[in-house]
Amino acid sequence: MKVIGLMSGTSVDGIDAALVDVTGSGYEVAIEVLGSLTVDYSAELRHQILGVCSGQSITMAQVAQLDDEIAIAFAQAAQQLGPADLIASHGQTIYHRPPTAKHLGYSWQLGRGDLIAHLTQTPTVNDFRQADIAAGGQGAPLVPPVDASLLSHPRQHRCVQNIGGIGNLTYLPPWDRTGQPPTDIVGWDTGPGNALIDWAVDLFSQGTLTYDHNGDWAAQGTPHAPLIDQWLGQPFFQQPPPKSTGRELFGADYGQRCWQQAQTLDLSQADFLATLTAFTAATIVHSYQQLPRLPDEVLLCGGGSRNAHLKAQLQTQLPGCKVRLTDDAGLDSNFKEAIAFAILGYWQWHQHPGNLTTVTGASRPCILGQTHMPHT
Numbered sequence: 001m002k003v004i005g006l007m008s009g010t011s012v013d014g015i016d017a018a019l020v021d022v023t024g025s026g027y028e029v030a031i032e033v034l035g036s037l038t039v040d041y042s043a044e045l046r047h048q049i050l051g052v053c054s055g056q057s058i059t060m061a062q063v064a065q066l067d068d069e070i071a072i073a074f075a076q077a078a079q080q081l082g083p084a085d086l087i088a089s090h091g092q093t094i095y096h097r098p099p100t101a102k103h104l105g106y107s108w109q110l111g112r113g114d115l116i117a118h119l120t121q122t123p124t125v126n127d128f129r130q131a132d133i134a135a136g137g138q139g140a141p142l143v144p145p146v147d148a149s150l151l152s153h154p155r156q157h158r159c160v161q162n163i164g165g166i167g168n169l170t171y172l173p174p175w176d177r178t179g180q181p182p183t184d185i186v187g188w189d190t191g192p193g194n195a196l197i198d199w200a201v202d203l204f205s206q207g208t209l210t211y212d213h214n215g216d217w218a219a220q221g222t223p224h225a226p227l228i229d230q231w232l233g234q235p236f237f238q239q240p241p242p243k244s245t246g247r248e249l250f251g252a253d254y255g256q257r258c259w260q261q262a263q264t265l266d267l268s269q270a271d272f273l274a275t276l277t278a279f280t281a282a283t284i285v286h287s288y289q290q291l292p293r294l295p296d297e298v299l300l301c302g303g304g305s306r307n308a309h310l311k312a313q314l315q316t317q318l319p320g321c322k323v324r325l326t327d328d329a330g331l332d333s334n335f336k337e338a339i340a341f342a343i344l345g346y347w348q349w350h351q352h353p354g355n356l357t358t359v360t361g362a363s364r365p366c367i368l369g370q371t372h373m374p375h376t
């Protein structure tokens with residue numbers, strides 16, 4: 001079955017799309033990636049989405065307009081990849097509230113599925129996070145079971161580390177990828193990925209740059225170790241899994257507070273970027289220290305895997321693990337999340353549960369997503 005996976009994440013940079021031929025059943029799926037592309041959001045649309053994510057008030061009419069603009073952009077991205085049997089669209093997260101002891105989680109993705117189905121004349125699955133959340137789960141991360149199916153190694157312990165706007169890990173004990181996955185797979189959000197670095201680069205470049213290319217700017221500075229230790233003391237990092245987070249915590253306000261602290265210590269812009277980058281690496285390593293054991297290999301994906309400075313820091317802080325890219329295990333690190341949603345869509349179509357309760361904390365396995373059929 002040919003499935004198009006569509007994903008735009010917490011970096012809000014654009015839509016990643018992958019056309020994937022998926023075969024097999026359950027966790028024993030096989031894939032061939034037939035095409036992929038990224039469609040950048042227009043500066044105006046990105047600005048609007050970031051505004052909403054940072055808590056800016058908008059009217060219901062503006063929400064409706066934004067929802068449609070995102071759906072149209074997603075449909076156009078799918079159309080560029082050509083016809084498919086199914087579209088699996090994550091949509092654009094504009095709000096994510098993890099569950100607490102008092103209330104269920106809440107997660108809102110814009111880009112309505114009915115409109116994508118109508119515009120592309122292709123059945124479309126979306127709203128992947130809702131069923132897991134209704135069952136008491138975090139609703140995120142959802143990609144770990146796909147990581148298990150595509151990236152488990154028969155003898156080695158692996159971790160897959162996505163570095164998007166937010167970072168998330170999947171811990172994969174050895175598995176030969178037949179039958180049911182091991183019950184000790186875990187995964188959770190590690191904290192900020194590129195979100196804080198992107199925020200600071202945007203500020204320092206007065207909006208002319210959106211990210212620190214290869215980490216070159218951070219590489220010119222010196223990290224401030226006591227500040228990193230202080231930031232790691234924050235409750236999110238002490239909280240046991242399952243856990244998830246978003247721009248609601250690691251957004252502009254958080255970045256602003258960090259920059260104020262750095263200024264009182266007379267840190268230069270480069271020193272601040274070096275500190276944020278080292279902090280991002282430290283949050284990931286901190287999460288790995290909570291695992292049953294350190295992995296033999298860490299496979300990076302997401303845009304942050306192209307930040308050479310961040311990757312080098314991870315390798316230094318995890319001396320016993322080989323830090324590589326998912327490409328080294330045969331999966332394109334730039335499009336892994338889009339490919340993963342194609343598989344999650346395939347699982348919905350075949351009514352196979354998509355969440356791992358050991359990851360999200362949901363009370364039961366759930367069929368994830370809603371399918372919208374096109375009306376001819």
Ligand SMILES: Nc1ncnc2c1ncn2[C@@H]1O[C@H](COP(=O)(O)OP(=O)(O)OP(=O)(O)O)[C@@H](O)[C@H]1O
Pocket residue numbers: 007008009010011012013162163164165166193194198210211212213214215301302303304306307308337
């Ligand atoms: N060459 C590079 N050097 C440094 N950073 C890079 C480079 N290329 C991309 N990035 C970073 O990757 C980000 C985009 O990553 P990605 O597309 O994985 O994010 P995302 O889709 O929002 O992810 P998620 O949903 O997992 O949060 C950019 O905002 C930028 O910070």
Ligand SMILES: CC(=O)N[C@H]1[C@@H]2OC[C@@H](O2)[C@@H](O)[C@@H]1O[C@H](C)C(=O)O
Pocket residue numbers: 009010093096107139140141142143144162164165166167168189244245246337
């Ligand atoms: C609510 C939401 O959109 N969460 C994203 C985000 O981006 C990274 C991290 O936070 C992860 O938990 C999740 O995305 C990935 C694709 C997931 O669900 O596995």
